[in-house]
Amino acid sequence: RSAGGTGNWNMFDSVRGEPMLRANTSDSEFTGLRLSFESNGFKMEDSDADRNASGSTYIYMAIKIN
Numbered sequence: 001r002s003a004g005g006t007g008n009w010n011m012f013d014s015v016r017g018e019p020m021l022r023a024n025t026s027d028s029e030f031t032g033l034r035l036s037f038e039s040n041g042f043k044m045e046d047s048d049a050d051r052n053a054s055g056s057t058y059i060y061m062a063i064k065i066n
Contacts, residue, residue, distance in 0.1 A: 003057045007050035012042070 001007050009023035014037045019029035034045030042062065044052040051058065
């Protein structure tokens, strides 16, 4: 999420695939945001105000398990 924004806290994982969870809502899985997992990390495939917007600073956490 953007550090200065009011967007959702989106949580992605490689097991779940495209569906994600939003930590700040009681919604079930949500689809429509694109992220791909790479051998050396992850890549945002698109952008909006919740993530990957130009000029914004983001708060994130990434965990890799071998």
